[in-house]
Structures are given as structure tokens and as C-alpha cells.
Amino acid sequence: xSAVFDNLDVFLGGFxxxxxxxxxxxxxxxxVGTIVAVMRISPVxxxxxxxxxYVTVFRNIPLTIVFFFSAFGLPALGSNADFLRIPxxxxxxxxxxxxxxxxxxxxxxLSLYTGAFVCEALRSGINAVPAGQxxxxxxxxxxxxxxxxxxxxxxxxxxxxxxxxxxxxxxIKNSALAGFFGVVGDLSNSGYALITVNGEPTIPIMxxxxxxxxxxxxxxxxxxxxxxxxxxxxx
Amino acid sequence: MSQQTxxxxxxxxxxxxITLIGSIVAGALILVGAYFLVYRPxxxxxxxxxxxxxxxxDPNNEYFGQLWQRIADGFQATLTAAALAVVASLxxxxxxxxxxLQLKAMARRRYVGLPTAAALLLRALTVALxxxxxxxxxxxxxxxxxxxxxxxxxxxxxAGVDLGNLLWYLVLGLVLYNTVVIAEILRSGMxxxxxxxxxxxxxxxxxxxxxxxxxxxxxxxxxMLPALISQLVVVLKxxxxxxxxxxxxxxxxxxxxxxxxxxxxxxxVVVGAIYILVNYALSKLAGYVQHRLARGRRARxxxxxxxxxxxxxxxxxxxVPAEPTDRA
Numbered sequence: 285x286s287a288v289f290d291n292l293d294v295f296l297g298g299f300x301x302x303x304x305x306x307x308x309x310x311x312x313x314x315x316v317g318t319i320v321a322v323m324r325i326s327p328v329x330x331x332x333x334x335x336x337x338y339v340t341v342f343r344n345i346p347l348t349i350v351f352f353f354s355a356f357g358l359p360a361l362g363s364n365a366d367f368l369r370i371p372x373x374x375x376x377x378x379x380x381x382x383x384x385x386x387x388x389x390x391x392x393x394l395s396l397y398t399g400a401f402v403c404e405a406l407r408s409g410i411n412a413v414p415a416g417q418x419x420x421x422x423x424x425x426x427x428x429x430x431x432x433x434x435x436x437x438x439x440x441x442x443x444x445x446x447x448x449x450x451x452x453x454x455x456i457k458n459s460a461l462a463g464f465f466g467v468v469g470d471l472s473n474s475g476y477a478l479i480t481v482n483g484e485p486t487i488p489i490m491x492x493x494x495x496x497x498x499x500x501x502x503x504x505x506x507x508x509x510x511x512x513x514x515x516x517x518x519x
Numbered sequence: 520m521s522q523q524t525x526x527x528x529x530x531x532x533x534x535x536x537i538t539l540i541g542s543i544v545a546g547a548l549i550l551v552g553a554y555f556l557v558y559r560p561x562x563x564x565x566x567x568x569x570x571x572x573x574x575x576x577d578p579n580n581e582y583f584g585q586l587w588q589r590i591a592d593g594f595q596a597t598l599t600a601a602a603l604a605v606v607a608s609l610x611x612x613x614x615x616x617x618x619x620l621q622l623k624a625m626a627r628r629r630y631v632g633l634p635t636a637a638a639l640l641l642r643a644l645t646v647a648l649x650x651x652x653x654x655x656x657x658x659x660x661x662x663x664x665x666x667x668x669x670x671x672x673x674x675x676x677x678a679g680v681d682l683g684n685l686l687w688y689l690v691l692g693l694v695l696y697n698t699v700v701i702a703e704i705l706r707s708g709m710x711x712x713x714x715x716x717x718x719x720x721x722x723x724x725x726x727x728x729x730x731x732x733x734x735x736x737x738x739x740x741x742x743m744l745p746a747l748i749s750q751l752v753v754v755l756k757x758x759x760x761x762x763x764x765x766x767x768x769x770x771x772x773x774x775x776x777x778x779x780x781x782x783x784x785x786x787x788v789v790v791g792a793i794y795i796l797v798n799y800a801l802s803k804l805a806g807y808v809q810h811r812l813a814r815g816r817r818a819r820x821x822x823x824x825x826x827x828x829x830x831x832x833x834x835x836x837x838x839v840p841a842e843p844t845d846r847a
Contacts, residue, residue, distance in 0.1 A: 352787050
């Protein structure tokens with residue numbers, strides 16, 4: 285394991301970048317997913333159709349292809365995803381502001397892909413709200429927006445926490461792909477480079493990468509299990 | 520569907536008119552935006568010329584036959600890897616789920632009647648095995664599949680094990696992950712069954728192993744069938760990771776074709792469409808199975824008297840037996 289400790293700074297740097305990527309993509313995915321979920325339950329048929337199509341496409345396509353499109357398709361459209369260079373945010377997350385766009389592409393790919401799953405998790409939460417709640421809200425004359433904002437979503441959120449958590453865990457795991465699509469220096473990429481470029485021994489380095497991901501995913505998973513168990517008892 | 524229409528009144532004539540007008544205006548705006556932001560840049564790069572699309576859609580093109588032949592080969596390789604991975608992980612996953620339940624039952628046993636030393640040893644052994652299986656599950660559930668696959672691909676040769684074909688590295692990586700996932704699906708299915716099932720099995724004198732094999736597992740399989748089919752979609756999608764280790768599945772083949780014909784956008788659109796089509800069909804199958812199962816259960820409930828209330832949970836959630844309302 286000395287190979288890991290000798291390169292500890294590389295691993296820590298990679299861990300930090302992966303964490304940044306996951307944090308930003310999670311925000312993006314929650315944003316996209318909420319919009320799509322509202323579209324899918326809205327009273328406007330075309331919006332519903334768009335939402336359904338979005339979910340169908342992104343749930344059934346491999347993330348690898350989504351990464352291909354964002355890494356090779358966006359440049360073809362002449363975009364470097366510069367809209368993600370948000371003034372204050374890119375001083376905190378310095379990778380967002382640099383000229384090399386692959387970090388931004390990775391955020392877009394992960395957000396779009398995970399957004400579809402977030403939408404489904406939210407929808408399952410909304411469906412868990414007893415129908416009487418929404419009916420009562422309508423009976424006292426709340427509009428669709430008011431109904432969602434004041435009655436349905438606050439309750440749906442509770443039922444959606446656990447599925448949302450598993451979606452986010454899946455996203456953290458999926459972020460390992462970013463290192464193979466041009467993002468330099470995240471956990472998978474820097475570890476892979478240690479093996480292929482620096483010729484470090486394979487197995488210790490791979491264990492190091494694995495530990496990095498496990499540190500992120502296992503505590504989250506345990507937390508979710510506990511929330512779920514407490515819910516089950518409460519019912 | 521019926522759940523969702525509860526959120527709003529059926530739109531009246533005025534609302535429908537507004538929707539229609541709004542849709543037309545928004546649609547026109549989107550078309551204009553797409554023209555300037557998508558069509559024009561792509562057209563400028565010549566992405567719509569027959570040069571780039573010809574090999575894909577023109578049967579008279581010199582590359583047409585060859586290209587589709589390679590895509591078919593790649594797709595076949597994808598399906599081979601997926602099928603092997605699914606069968607192997609179903610098998611291993613079932614075994615793992617059974618082992619975990621058995622160990623859990625054994626860890627509680629006191630081994631009365633054996634000499635103290637032997638009893639203590641047996642208890643220590645079962646508890647240790649219980650922990651090992653639990654850690655195994657946690658580790659492989661928490662690892663990205665890419666990392667598992669790359670680990671297997673780089674790690675096994677480094678450890679002196681050569682599997683020969685790249686296919687086996689991909690399959691092994693996929694199996695390690697999906698075994699654990701399937702085991703967890705089945706385990707939660709078995710533990711979610713009404714406790715009366717287990718108690719009745721105990722009462723007629725079945726051993727733990729017999730209870731699992733004859734009573735719990737068949738029911739868990741039935742209840743969890745939709746979840747298992749959804750996992751099939753995940754496996755099929757994950758075979759695309761074989762691309763990274765150089766296994767010639769559909770995505771790898773595509774990137775080779777792209778290097779030759781330089782038509783990446785076109786190729787990836789087509790391959791993406793193939794994936795969506797196949798996986799959508801599988802998801803539909805899962806939905807159909809779920810529907811069938813739900814109907815079967817409801818009918819039985821009605822026959823047994825006392826109509827079951829419409830579940831407040833969505834079917835996807837209801838399939839996970841958090842609250843097994845029937846057969847109680």
C-alpha cells in the first residue's frame with residue numbers, strides 16, 4: 285500500500301475534484317429533475333409529452349453515450365459550455381472557469397442523465413401522497429401551482445428522500461466515468477494515470493481509488509438505510 | 520395516471536384554447552431557436568451532407584453493407600456480454616441472498632447441547648461469515664462499475680491471472696457488481712414477505728434452508744420480477760463500459776468506424792437510438808409484468824373477501840414490499 289501513501293496528495297486532489305464534480309452535478313440534476321417532474325405532472329399535455337420523452341431517452345441510453353454527446357457534440361455546436369462560468373461560483377470551484385471545457389461537459393452530462401432519475405424519484409414521492417390531500421386542496425380552490433407548492437410537494441419530499449438518495453449515490457458512482465472523458469485529475473483519472481503513466485503497481489492504486497469512492501458512497505448508503513428503517517417503524 | 524389527474528381539474532374550453540395557442544407559439548419559438556443554435560452550426564460543419572450520412576442510410580453507398588455488418592457484430596458482442604453477465608449474476612445473486620439469510624438465522628442460534636468450546640467456535644464462525652458477506656455487499660454496492668471493471672482488467676493480469684478474452688474481464692466486472700445488487704433485491708423481497716410465511720414454515724418443521732428455498736425465494740422472485748427486469752436494462756447499459764477496456768462491443772465498433780468515416784455525430788445518434796429502442800422494450804416488458812402481477816394479486820384479494828384499498832403508493836414503490844398488505 286506504500287504506493288498509495290506515496291501518492292497521497294494525488295489521491296486527495298482527485299478525491300476533492302470528484303467531490304466538486306458530484307456536488308455541482310447533484311445540484312444540476314436536482315434542478316433538471318424537478319423541472320421535468322413538474323412538466324410530467326402538469327395539466328398541459330405537450331409539456332407532459334416532452335417530460336415523458338426526456339425521461340424515456342435518458343433512462344434508456346448508456347451514460348457513456350451521453351458523455352460522448354456532451355464531449356463531442358457540444359463543441360460541434362460551437363459551444364464550450366461557457367454559460368457554466370458563473371462569476372462567483374467559478375472562484376470557489378476553479379475548474380468551472382478554466383478554458384478546458386471538459387469539467388463543464390462532465391457536469392452537463394451527469395446532470396442531464398441523472399435528472400431523468402431524479403424526476404422519477406420525485407414522481408414516486410408525489411404518488412405516495414394520499415390522493416385525499418390533493419383533492420382537498422383542489423376543493424378549497426387552490427390552483428395547480430398552489431396545490432403543488434403548499435400541499436403536495438412538502439409531503440412528497442419526505443417520501444422522495446430515500447429514492448433521491450439512491451439516485452445521488454448512483455450519480456457519485458457514475459462520476460467515475462468523467463475521468464475517461466477528458467476530465468483531468470479526478471479520482472479515476474489521476475489513479476489511472478498513476479498506473480499507466482507513472483508505472484505504479486496496479487492493485488494498491490486500484491484499491492486506493494476504490495477506497496476514495498467507498499468513503500463517499502458507503503456512509504450515504506448507511507444513512508439512507510437508517511432513514512428507511514425509521515420510516516418503516518413509524519408506519 | 521389517475522393519481523396525477525387528481526392534481527388539477529380537467530381543462531375547460533378556455534384552458535384548452537390557451538394551451539393550444541401557447542403550444543403553437545412555444546413550438547415556433549423552439550423551432551426558430553433550434554434553427555439558429557443547432558441546425559445552422561451543424562449545417563456549417565457539413566453534418567447533414569450525404570458524405571456523412573450516406574454510409575448509414577444509403578444502400579448504394581460503398582460502406583453501407585460493411586458498416587451495418589460491423590454494427591450488427593458489435594451489437595451481438597454487447598448482447599453476449601449482457602446475457603452472460605445477467606445469467607451469472609442472477610445465479611450468484613440468488614446464492615448470495617440465500618447465504619445471507621441463512622447466516623443471519625445461524626448467527627442467532629445458540630447451539631445448545633454441544634460442548635461449550637464447539638458452540639462458541641461455531642458461533643464465532645457464523646458471525647464472522649455474516650460480517651464478511653455484509654462487507655462484501657457494502658463494498659461492491661458502493662463501487663462504480665467502471666472501477667470494478669478496470670480493476671478486474673488491470674488487477675487480474677497483475678496478479679498473474681489471465682482470462683484470455685477481454686469479454687471475460689467485462690463480464691466478471693459486471694457480475695461482481697450485479698451479483699450484489701440482485702442479492703439485495705432478493706433479500707429485501709424475502710424479508711418483506713409477511714412474517715406468517717416464515718412462522719408457518721417453522722410450524723410444519725421446515726429447516727431454515729428449506730424455508731428459504733421452498734417458501735421465501737419463489738415468492739421473492741415473483742414479487743421482485745419487475746425490479747429484476749429493470750436491473751437487466753442496467754446491465755445492458757453498463758456493457759457499454761466495455762468500450763473503456765477495449766472490448767469490441769457496439770460502442771467500441773462505433774468509435775472505430777468514426778475514426779475511419781469521421782461521422783461521429785451521425786454514428787452516435789444511430790447507436791443511441793438502438794440502445795433506447797432495446798432498453799425501452801425491456802422497460803415496457805417490466806411494466807407489463809408488474810401490471811400482470813398487480814392484477815393477479817388484486818383479484819385474489821377480492822376473492823378472499825374485503826376489497827383491498829387502492830394503494831396510495833405508486834406501482835413502482837408498491838412492488839417493493841414495504842407493506843405487504845395481502846395474504847396476511
